[in-house]
Amino acid sequence: MQIQDLPYSDPGVPDARSGPRLLWWLGRNQLDGQCKALLWGVLHFVSVCALPFCVGVAVQAAVDRSATRLALTGGLMLLCGTGIAVGDTFLHRAAVTNWITAAARLQQLLARKAAHLGSALTRRVAAGEVVTVSTGDVEKIGWFVEAVSRFTAAAVTVVVVCVALVVYQPALGVIVAASLPVVALAVLPLLPRATTRADVQREKAGRATELASDTVAGLRVLRGIGGEELFLDRYRRASQEVRHAAVRSARMWSVISALQVLLPGLLLIVVVLRGVQLAREGRITVGELVTVYSAIMIVNYPLRHFVEIAMAYSFSRPSAQRAARVLSLERPTDTDGSRASAVPDGDLFDPATGLLAPAHAFTAVVCGDPDMAGRLADRLGGHPAEPAVSVLLGGVPLDELPLDHARSVVLVQDKDPVLLSGTLRELLDVPASGAVRAEDALSAAQCADVLNALVQGSLDASDPMDARITERGRSLSGGQRQRLALARSLVADPEVLVLDEPTSAVDSHTEARIADGLRRLRSGRTTVMLTSSPLLLDRADGVVFLHEGEVAATGTHRELIGSEPRYRAVVTRETEDEQRRAEDATGPPSVREGSATTDGAALLGVLEPLEEIEESA
Numbered sequence: 001m002q003i004q005d006l007p008y009s010d011p012g013v014p015d016a017r018s019g020p021r022l023l024w025w026l027g028r029n030q031l032d033g034q035c036k037a038l039l040w041g042v043l044h045f046v047s048v049c050a051l052p053f054c055v056g057v058a059v060q061a062a063v064d065r066s067a068t069r070l071a072l073t074g075g076l077m078l079l080c081g082t083g084i085a086v087g088d089t090f091l092h093r094a095a096v097t098n099w100i101t102a103a104a105r106l107q108q109l110l111a112r113k114a115a116h117l118g119s120a121l122t123r124r125v126a127a128g129e130v131v132t133v134s135t136g137d138v139e140k141i142g143w144f145v146e147a148v149s150r151f152t153a154a155a156v157t158v159v160v161v162c163v164a165l166v167v168y169q170p171a172l173g174v175i176v177a178a179s180l181p182v183v184a185l186a187v188l189p190l191l192p193r194a195t196t197r198a199d200v201q202r203e204k205a206g207r208a209t210e211l212a213s214d215t216v217a218g219l220r221v222l223r224g225i226g227g228e229e230l231f232l233d234r235y236r237r238a239s240q241e242v243r244h245a246a247v248r249s250a251r252m253w254s255v256i257s258a259l260q261v262l263l264p265g266l267l268l269i270v271v272v273l274r275g276v277q278l279a280r281e282g283r284i285t286v287g288e289l290v291t292v293y294s295a296i297m298i299v300n301y302p303l304r305h306f307v308e309i310a311m312a313y314s315f316s317r318p319s320a321q322r323a324a325r326v327l328s329l330e331r332p333t334d335t336d337g338s339r340a341s342a343v344p345d346g347d348l349f350d351p352a353t354g355l356l357a358p359a360h361a362f363t364a365v366v367c368g369d370p371d372m373a374g375r376l377a378d379r380l381g382g383h384p385a386e387p388a389v390s391v392l393l394g395g396v397p398l399d400e401l402p403l404d405h406a407r408s409v410v411l412v413q414d415k416d417p418v419l420l421s422g423t424l425r426e427l428l429d430v431p432a433s434g435a436v437r438a439e440d441a442l443s444a445a446q447c448a449d450v451l452n453a454l455v456q457g458s459l460d461a462s463d464p465m466d467a468r469i470t471e472r473g474r475s476l477s478g479g480q481r482q483r484l485a486l487a488r489s490l491v492a493d494p495e496v497l498v499l500d501e502p503t504s505a506v507d508s509h510t511e512a513r514i515a516d517g518l519r520r521l522r523s524g525r526t527t528v529m530l531t532s533s534p535l536l537l538d539r540a541d542g543v544v545f546l547h548e549g550e551v552a553a554t555g556t557h558r559e560l561i562g563s564e565p566r567y568r569a570v571v572t573r574e575t576e577d578e579q580r581r582a583e584d585a586t587g588p589p590s591v592r593e594g595s596a597t598t599d600g601a602a603l604l605g606v607l608e609p610l611e612e613i614e615e616s617a
Helices: 019-028 031-063 067-117 120-124 127-168 170-185 188-217 219-225 228-280 286-327 370-380 403-409 438-444 448-457 478-492 508-521 534-539 557-563 565-572 576-586 589-594 596-616
Strands: 348-350 355-357 362-367 410-413 496-500 526-530 542-547 550-555
Touching (some): 019 067, 127 170, 127 188, 170 228, 188 286, 370 496, 370 526, 534 557
Antiparallel strands (some): 348 355
């Protein structure tokens, strides 16, 4: 695989049982690239380590005054120089290719997993950790994959040099061959401690990244409540902890690097002393002594890659562990489905709560617990993030349909929809039935002021559809973002639309007009809205009240507000004391039931003038 061939048509199925297994899987899938890098690495390192032999032969030829051998040695050195240049060039090319292709393969796998899991990903893994895995961790894993081939080439070269020295000059070669493994492996006892410190540093850096990500995401809210300094102080403390951990980790790695200089230096001293003694005795020539000395000096170059591979593995192992954790996540349902992709039609029924949303009707759901409402909305869309009993649409379990088909039939807009950066035209370019025009959807969602704001904030767009939306729509208010997201959902025009608090950040007058636009545009379609807004509830065909996870009452808004105290407490935000005083004032339950008709008639008399005021507004 070459860089120009990216992305992979099929990145494969990773072995995500553990971090080391994921690294091994990546290495096996790049065996061709690893072999190329190994061959070029061996050529480069062997050419470098062959120079001392050429120098030794040249020195001895000068001592013996042999012009022929001196000229031959010059030719060999030229050949070694060519091997060094060619080997280094193509080694770097092959190694970087391995790095980039490994990182690209892993990023593709992570992107596919994120798309497959959807909202379930951030419920199981923190958003900051997902960012860390897809950026810094991918780079560290690619570094290890790239370093493997260079380390293998360096190890092969060290073995070749030891064998060559033993053959060339046994008296000194044996000392070198016996000492080099000790020099290369002497740092191994320090690696566990260095790895532990590096893990602590990365853990603290991950927490700091999560804190920064959460702070940026909620910056608008922090400014509103004056909490910027509080979170800034928290980030300062987290940043200082990362710095201290990084210094402790760097100290250990500096000790390891120092040993890689000290131990070869001691070996060089021992060999020189022994070589001088042998030269005085006439057992070796000056050229042989120079060759062994130069070989020990040069062999430090490939030995450095032993430290590099240790560092690369210590940094990439926890990164691979985090990546394996993300890649091992699965949905609780079979996304391929067990039924044919037929279009189900009929009532939407949730067995877990007993909720029944009639087909082709506008049903509102009131739930006092926002978290439970979010789980219900997720469940109504089919294939929920958490294991649950499947919702039925026309008697067909949605979890048994293929995931993409279930999403095309039932569209769920959660309480915090995301707006992707791009133009408004691109935002509304979603899979749709084609029955609803973008202009009609924007009008129903009351987006006129949003369009004006987009045009005013864009320097080169006179048409609102060509105006650009910033990342997550940060330049817009919360209500404006909600209305654009609602317009996007209306353009899709699914058979069943589930809306979770779609107007929580919108003023009451705009909310009333949105409710009318929804009824008009979704006529003949099934719409389920989870809300506690009286304006929206009053426009619904029917209201379902959920209490403690089960259906407690059904009816219209005006019926329930007068007959169900728990419903009234949720909708009107009554406190327990206010509710108790209301109960004391109205008497026992029998009296309240007898007066429900009177209360309802009085409520109708209040709501009708309000409707006239809203319509005139």
